[in-house]
Amino acid sequence: MIAFAVGMVALVSLPVAAVADTPAAWDDAPHVSGLEFLVVLVLIPVGLFAVIALLAALPSMIKDKGYEPGQAWRSEPEWFGGPRKGVESAEELTDKQIEAAEADRGGTSGKW
Template sequence: MLTHAPGRRSRRARRSLLVTTGALGLVLGAAAVTPASADTPAAWEQAPDVSVLGFLLVLVIIPVGIAAVVALLTVLPSMARDKGYEPGAAWRGEPEWFGGPSKGLGAADAVTPEQIEAAGKGSGGTSAHW
């Protein structure tokens, strides 16, 4: 088993920090000495200044408008249909039993309590007998 002494690990960390700092200093020092050469060519025409209203129009007003139109188009079909269930009115929908028998509510009536009790003994559920 190969182990390193704590002093050796510390020296290695200091050495890598020194090399990294030196390389970063060279890069930043070279950038400070040389002038940037990213000027716009003289043959190009000067771009017009953008007004505050134009800035807000492109970056705020148009995106908010598009989002509002999409939201309206999403909600509009449900607003155009009937009101759905209103409190106090009779429920008009079909009854549903989530997790019930796959053959519907009629199949649940065909099962007797004795069959349910016999099926539940010794298997499944919290009895931990699978």
Template sequence: MNQHRELRPARQTPRGPVRRVAALLLATTLLTAAGSLPAHADVPLGWDPEQQPVDGLHVLWIVLAIVGGILLIVAAVYVPAAARGEDIRPGAARAIEAEWFGGPRKSHDELAAPDDSESQAGGASGRW
């Protein structure tokens, strides 16, 4: 029996990264909300039991401030590189030009060569 299947072109929109980011944001939100719930522990010895309990909303604001600070640092690192058009994916190869700090301003083919046998120009020389 001969079956014909119609081949469809692959999708052009990358949905995998979008789903991963959405899942990460959802997990972060749920873990932050779960971490801001009050703890059900006894007051440690030596602490005043009459102190006001810490509000869960206050803890949530502190956690969000820390996450916001981390995001600002990440943005300060990656945004300038992305604005220059560099590839910012992890493990991306970078084309780095060789640099010689404090070296001569001439290129290698313009360096002085020795004029005669007594000249000191042109490179290393060893004598016994």
């Protein structure tokens, strides 16, 4: 019990070192005005944010807007998920190949 009490006293007295004064050899901190405070901690970060945001948005502001609804499509047609060999490869399939592919499907088809 005495060891516990001694340990608690030592634990509580450890933060006393934090109350110590700054060493005499250290220079005093320079005075910082409110304007300097605002410039360093507010205006510089906001300015950096604005410059980075502008640099990130600049490419999309410069380039062509691309396709917009109502306009004619100006690029090559694209088919995502289509045949790997192109549309012409669809004509190479026979009816048996198509039926075999459909019969091999998994999932919840519900055939009873």
